[in-house]
Amino acid sequence: MSTYDRIYEIVRQIPVGQVATYGQVAELAGLFGKPRLVGYALYRVTSDADVPWQRVVNAKGEVSHSPQRQGTDYLQRDLLEAEGIVFSAAGKIDLRQYRWQPPLELVLKAEG
């Protein structure tokens, strides 16, 4: 069970139509204060990995862009809109509405 495996484990539990932030996923994976690791992990996700990577956005409710992604950022937005998530004119998601509330059991597990 590698660090990245723990991250993927959390992401797999985000329900359709909801999103989590990188920081949130990091905490639930027992990596408080290390949100970058989540980004690094998602960067390595492959299409056959069964991980809904599109449901992870940054703390501002935006899809994070990077030259390295080569268009998958637009794919991410498309996938989310297909799940019913609405983007503002500024390209942002209302986290108050769509943020995933993880089950208490998961939170307690993260706190160890």
Next chain:
DNA sequence: TCCGTGACGCAAA
């Protein structure tokens, strides 16, 4: 073993 490489978050100015 060493090193380059990154989808972030937050506070301050």
Next chain:
DNA sequence: CTTTGCGCCACGG
């Protein structure tokens, strides 16, 4: 609103 600076580290070659 924007720009800095810093924390932080697994993974592949």
